[in-house]
Amino acid sequence: LVVDxxxxxxxxxxYGGGNVAVLPIGPDGRLKPxxxxxxxxxxxxxxxxxxxxxxxxxxLDAAERFxxxxxxxxxxxxxxxxxxxxxxxEPHGAAPLAPGSGPRHLAFHPSGTSLYVxxxxxxxVTTFSYDADKGALTSLQTVSALPAGFAGxxxxxxxxxxxxxxxxxxxxxxxxxxxxxxxADFAKxxxxxxxxxxxxxxxxxxxxxxx
Numbered sequence: 001l002v003v004d005x006x007x008x009x010x011x012x013x014x015y016g017g018g019n020v021a022v023l024p025i026g027p028d029g030r031l032k033p034x035x036x037x038x039x040x041x042x043x044x045x046x047x048x049x050x051x052x053x054x055x056x057x058x059x060l061d062a063a064e065r066f067x068x069x070x071x072x073x074x075x076x077x078x079x080x081x082x083x084x085x086x087x088x089x090e091p092h093g094a095a096p097l098a099p100g101s102g103p104r105h106l107a108f109h110p111s112g113t114s115l116y117v118x119x120x121x122x123x124x125v126t127t128f129s130y131d132a133d134k135g136a137l138t139s140l141q142t143v144s145a146l147p148a149g150f151a152g153x154x155x156x157x158x159x160x161x162x163x164x165x166x167x168x169x170x171x172x173x174x175x176x177x178x179x180x181x182x183x184a185d186f187a188k189x190x191x192x193x194x195x196x197x198x199x200x201x202x203x204x205x206x207x208x209x210x211x
C-alpha cells in the first residue's frame with residue numbers, strides 16, 4: 001500500500017481479489033470506504049499461480065499522476081490515472097511481461113525515467129523506460145536474478161533502487177539468494193548483469209541504505 005502526498009488517500013493492492021483500490025483517510029486518521037476499485041483481468045501459463053489476476057503491489061510515480069500495479073497472475077503492469085482530489089483510479093493501459101513471469105514488485109529509478117520489475121515466478125528483473133508525461137512503459141531488457149548455472153527452485157520477493165541510481169537489490173527467498181546489480185551507463189535505462197552474493201538469511205523485504 002502507499003499513502004499519497006496529500007495524506008488524504010491510501011492506495012492498496014488486493015492479491016486475492018485481483019484488484020486495486022483507493023481508501024480515503026478521514027480527519028481523524030480512520031479509513032473511509034473505498035472511493036475507487038479497479039479489477040484486473042488476465043491469467044498466465046502457470047496454472048498453479050496464475051489462474052486469475054493477483055495484484056501484488058501499487059506504486060505512485062513522482063508526480064503522483066499515475067499509479068502502477070504489477071499483477072503476478074496476469075503478467076502485466078497495470079497503469080492508472082490517479083486523481084488525489086477525487087480519490088479515483090482510471091485505467092490507462094498495461095505493459096505486458098513475458099508469459100509466466102509473475103511480476104511482483106517494482107522500483108523507480110531516482111530519475112523517474114525508468115523502473116525495474118521483479119518477476120517472482122521466473123526470478124528475473126525487467127527494465128522499463130517510463131514516460132511520466134504519458135504514463136507509458138516501454139520494455140527494454142530482462143535479466144536473470146540468479147547465479148550463472150543455477151538449476152534449483154527459486155522465486156523472487158523484493159526489489160529496491162539505490163538513491164544515487166547506481167544500482168539496486170533483489171531477494172529470492174526460496175533459495176536464500178541476494179543479488180546486487182550495477183548500472184554500467186547512467187545515461188541509459190538498462191540494467192546489466194551485476195555482482196551476485198550469497199546470504200544465509202534473507203527476508204522478503206529488502207532496502208538499500210544511503211551508503
